[in-house]
Structures are given as C-alpha cells and as structure tokens.
Amino acid sequence: MARKSSRRPERKRKPDTESDPGIPPANNVRLNRFLAMSGVCSRRKADEMITAGLVRINGNVVSQLGTRVSAGDKVVVNGRLISPTKHTHILLNKPRDTITTTSDDRGRATVLDLVTIAGKEDMGLFPVGRLDRNTTGVLLITNDGELANRLMHPRYEIEKLYVVRADRPVEEVDFERLRSGVDLDGELVQADQVTFADPADRHIVGISLHEGRNRQIRRMMEALGYEVKKLERVRYAGLTTSRLRRGRWRTLEPFEVEGLYRKVKLKTK
Numbered sequence: 001m002a003r004k005s006s007r008r009p010e011r012k013r014k015p016d017t018e019s020d021p022g023i024p025p026a027n028n029v030r031l032n033r034f035l036a037m038s039g040v041c042s043r044r045k046a047d048e049m050i051t052a053g054l055v056r057i058n059g060n061v062v063s064q065l066g067t068r069v070s071a072g073d074k075v076v077v078n079g080r081l082i083s084p085t086k087h088t089h090i091l092l093n094k095p096r097d098t099i100t101t102t103s104d105d106r107g108r109a110t111v112l113d114l115v116t117i118a119g120k121e122d123m124g125l126f127p128v129g130r131l132d133r134n135t136t137g138v139l140l141i142t143n144d145g146e147l148a149n150r151l152m153h154p155r156y157e158i159e160k161l162y163v164v165r166a167d168r169p170v171e172e173v174d175f176e177r178l179r180s181g182v183d184l185d186g187e188l189v190q191a192d193q194v195t196f197a198d199p200a201d202r203h204i205v206g207i208s209l210h211e212g213r214n215r216q217i218r219r220m221m222e223a224l225g226y227e228v229k230k231l232e233r234v235r236y237a238g239l240t241t242s243r244l245r246r247g248r249w250r251t252l253e254p255f256e257v258e259g260l261y262r263k264v265k266l267k268t269k
Contacts, residue, residue, distance in 0.1 A: 029068060029069055030066060030067070030068055030069075031046065031050060031055065031057070031062065031066075031067045031068065031069050031075070032046035032047050032050065032065070033146065034069045034075065034082075035049075035055075035075070035077065035082065035145075036145045036146035036149065037087075037144070037145060037146045038082050038083070038145065039087075039124045039126075039143040039144065039145040040077055040082060040145060041145065042145065042146075042149045043146070043149075047065055049077065050062055050063060050064075050065060050067070051063055051065065054077060054078055055075065055076070055077050056075070056076040056077075057069065057073050057074065057075055057076075058073055058074050059074070087142065087143055087144040087147075088117070088123055088125065088142060088143055088144075088251065089140065089141075089142045089144060089147075089251060089252040089256075089257050089260075090115055090117070090125070090140070090141040090142065090249050090250070090251055090252070091138065091139075091140060091141075091239055091241070091244065091249060091250055091251075091252055091256075092111055092114060092115065092138075092139045092140075092141055092248075092249040093136070093137065093138070093139075093241040093244045093245060093246050093247065093248055093249070094111055094114075094131055094135070094136050094137055094138075094139045094233075094246075094247075095114075095136055095246045095247040096133075096134045096135075096136055097109065097133060097134060098110060098111050098113075098114065098133065099111070099133055100127045100129075100130035100131050100132075100133075100139065101127070101130075102125070102126050102127075108133075111127055111139060111141065112125060112127075112141070114247055114249060115141060115249050117251075123143050124143040125141050125142065125143050126141065126142070126143070126148070127139055127140070127141050128140040128141070128142060128148045128151055128152060129151075129152055129212055131233060132215060132218070132231070134231070135231045135232070135233065136230075136231070136232045136233070136246065137162075137232040137233035137234055137241060138233045138234065138235060138236040138239055138240060138241055139233075139236075140236060140237070140239065141249075146266065147260060147261065147264065147266060150264035150265075150266060151237060151260065151263075151264060152212070153264075154210075154211055156263060156264045156265070157210040158210065158236070158237045158263065158264075159192070159208060159209075159210055159235065159236075159237065159238075160208070160209045160210070160212065160233060160235070160236050161206065161207075161208045161233070161234050161235035161236075162206070162207045162208075162209070162217055162231060162232065162233050162234065163197050163204060163205075163206055163207075163230075163231075163232045163234050164204065164205045164206075164207055164217060164221060164228055164230070164231055165203055165204050165228070165229045165230035165231075166203050166204075166205065166221060166226040166227065166228060166229065167203075167226060167227040167228075167229050168203065168226065169202035169203055170196075170202050170203070170205050170226065174224045174225075174226070175194060175196070175205070177224060178190070178191050178194045178205070178207065178220060178224070179191060179193075179194045182220045182223050182224060183223065184213075184216075184219055184220065184223060189213065189216065189220060191207045191208060191209055191220070192208045192209055192210050193206075193207070193208040194206070194207055194208075203229075217231060218231065237260055237263055238259060238260075238263070239252075239256065239260075
C-alpha cells in the first residue's frame with residue numbers, strides 16, 4: 001500500500017506569540033486575516049462582513065477593506081467581542097456511529113462529545129471537513145479558521161487516504177475504473193491512486209483522493225456494484241492515527257502544526 005509518511009523529529013522549544021502557529025498575531029495584521037485566524041470565518045466572508053458594516057474596531061464601524069488591527073484594538077463582530085484565541089489542533093481517531101458536527105439536535109453522538117479537553121465549550125472548536133457517520137479514522141478538530149479553510153480548499157490538494165473493505169473481491173476491471181474514472185451523476189470522478197491494501201485479500205482497497213465530494217468513495221464503489229462494509233481514513237494531510245486507539249484524541253505536536261501550515265502556504269508568524 002502507500003508508503004508510510006516520514007515525520008520530522010520534534011524540536012524542543014518554548015512557544016511564544018511570535019513563533020507558535022497556535023497563537024494568532026494581533027499586531028498590525030489585516031482585519032480579514034485577524035477574523036479568519038480567530039476562527040470567526042474565512043477571509044472572503046470577513047471581507048463581506050466588513051463591507052456590510054458588521055465589524056467595529058474600538059467602537060467605530062469599519063467598511064474599508066485592508067484595514068489593519070493593532071495590539072490593544074477591540075474588534076467586535078455583530079456585537080460580539082473577538083479576541084485572538086490560542087489555537088488548538090486536535091487529532092481524533094473517529095469511531096463509527098458518531099456525527100461529524102459540533103452538535104446534533106437529534107441527540108446523536110458527535111465527534112466533539114469525544115473531546116474532553118477542559119474549557120472546550122469556549123474554544124470554538126469544529127471538525128475540518130467531515131466523515132460519514134460510520135466512516136472511521138483521521139479527523140482534525142480545531143478553532144484555527146484560516147488553516148481549516150485552506151485545508152478544505154481544492155487549491156492546496158490535500159491528500160486523503162482511505163482503506164475500503166468491499167462486500168466481495170474487487171475485480172481487476174473495476175480496480176482500473178476507479179483509477180480511470182467512475183460516472184457519478186453525469187460527471188467522471190476518479191481517484192488519485194488505487195492500490196490493493198493486501199494482495200492476498202482483494203476485498204480491501206486503498207484509495208487516495210485530493211478532493212472531498214460528499215460520500216465520494218461510497219458512491220464510486222456503489223456505482224461499480226459494490227457495497228462498502230467498512231471505510232476508514234488512515235491519512236489526512238500527512239496525519240495518521242498511529243498509536244491512537246479508536247475514539248481517542250490528542251493535541252498535535254508543534255512540528256505537526258507547522259507541517260500543516262507549510263502544506264497550505266501559511267506563515268507561522
């Protein structure tokens with residue numbers, strides 16, 4: 001199957017507001033970036049809110065794009081004071097029967113229910129992208145709005161690697177169709193890479209994608225006449241659940257966060 005991703009050794013250092021990507025800078029940065037890094041919204045949405053007159057700095061309505069925020073400025077959006085929050089980045093090994101959302105009005109278990117970090121209600125945490133209710137594996141949870149938006153943007157071609165177990169052995173012709181393209185609602189959709197995860201068991205296929213259409217892998221397999229019995233995301237943006245049991249979570253190490261920032265061309269200062 002795909003080769004294991006290499007990881008840089010962790011560098012021991014003390015975090016600070018200048019070098020730690022988990023703390024957004026609040027000194028002389030563009031207002032739209034400040035709002036994005038504070039987890040309010042994307043930069044594009046921030047620009048829309050600014051031009052609509054929904055943002056105030058030190059009590060004054062701001063409508064000019066390009067306005068900058070300095071240390072000590074009070075930024076208010078729709079009456080809510082926005083503070084530069086220390087960013088949190090969490091890796092969850094998502095189990096089956098959990099919803100990839102922050103809450104559920106039907107009382108179903110959500111991925112946020114599994115994260116027991118103190119004070120999470122005030123952190124503004126949310127999952128990056130989504131996994132189906134019964135899809136398991138790598139899920140990033142954060143309050144780092146700008147990073148999340150870039151990771152989900154097709155421009156940055158973030159790799160997602162899945163392992164699929166089908167209800168019957170995958171035939172060679174269908175294996176090749178996954179590579180060349182499967183018709184979904186009149187559009188040809190293909191995987192970036194397809195491998196047999198275990199050459200001795202053709203029920204199991206590894207599929208790599210750089211895009212994230214709704215239920216894409218399940219729909220591709222169903223279009224070829226297979227039922228997906230099990231689907232796990234084993235890698236996302238270089239992150240894996242190695243040594244992390246199902247249903248457990250951990251915060252990312254500084255070098256892992258820095259790696260994500262590099263993938264989406266974000267500066268850490």
